[in-house]
Amino acid sequence: MSVPMMLMLSQRCRIQHEKATRKSEAEAINKLRVQDPSRKKREEKIKKQREELAQEEKAAKEPPPNTIRTVMGRAEEKAAKDPPPNAIRTVMGRAGTTVTFSSRLTK
Incomplete structure (x- = not known):
């Protein structure tokens, strides 16, 4: 086989390989x-x-909303919101312990 013929065959193989590669990429x-x-x-x-x-x-x-209202009446709720001036109220719940001071004590 002559050299030009071998070059043509190798070129053809390279082209076929490139076509196959492009086809597989497209798929x-x-x-x-x-x-x-x-x-x-x-x-x-x-x-x-x-x-x-x-x-x-x-x-x-x-915590569930409005738990105080479902348990207490209005008078008890008002007393719970503002304890006597010498009282400190602590409530232990799932979120932690809440300490409430009287508004008259902090002034």
Whole structure:
């Protein structure tokens, strides 16, 4: 075989190899395009589940609202808000201990 003939064959092989490479890259890109919407849906679903879990955890940490009103009447509620001048009120709850001083004591 002559040298020009060998060069033509090697050039042809190189061109075929480049075509095959481009074809496989195009197939891979098309495959990713097809998978992208399903992956996006999956990611959104996971994100939604995480947000719901975070909200549930936050709700579990917060004390229930208006607990004083459900247990006490109006007169008792007023007395609980402003204790006598020589009294200190402590309430131990899930969020920690709350200490309340009389407004007349702090003036």
